[in-house]
Amino acid sequence: MENVVLIIHLLLALSLIGIVLLQRSEGGGLGMGGGGGAISARAAATALSKVTWGLAIAFICTSLALTVIAAEKSAGSSVLDRLGGEAPAAEETTPAEPAPGNALLPPSAGESGPIVPRAD
Template sequence: MFAFLLIVQTLVAGSLVGVILMQRSEGGGLGVGGSSSGFMTARGAADFLTRSTSVLGGLFIVLSIVMAAIAGATRVPAKIDTSLAKTAAPLERSQPATPAQSVPTQQQPAQNQQLPAVPLAQ
């Protein structure tokens, strides 16, 4: 439904651009002059283009509001993929640490201390 409305709105927008460019402006624009014996008189063509511009503009606004409502109503909450999350390995301690063992002194250098495993940033 949303894709169909998007296509319709694209066609309406293209038609609106074409109708606006066909209107006669003070600088000439892309307006095509016609003879009085032709299909439409200049005044009739101006009235038709003005009416079609207002109808297409209104249709464009209505379609925009409807599509925004549909997009807001059918929104699915985002799911976070946790399959790639890495967890740090727990530290293994054979004995509980005592205050004397946890703080190395200058006389007793720290040797063979294991650092906790930290996952690398991707």
């Protein structure tokens, strides 16, 4: 069921993108100065704008349906429940001492060496 709604949602999204790109530009950025656009009471109700509204409403409905389906799927369980098993207990262990010739690792807390000033 979720896959069917998801495919319909994807097709609606692509159709909505295509129908918006087909519409005539009113000019003016963000609807300013283009004769009012969708804000005015006398907005032109062309066939493309009606189709756009229909696709937008269907897109919102499929979005809500997908949200409800996802909420029902995860009701009563958490992410930790789905992992299976219990969380491992933290163990206090001391790290192993590095090999004496390994100069790439920093010295351990108990080890103190001579402090040599840097020659810059």
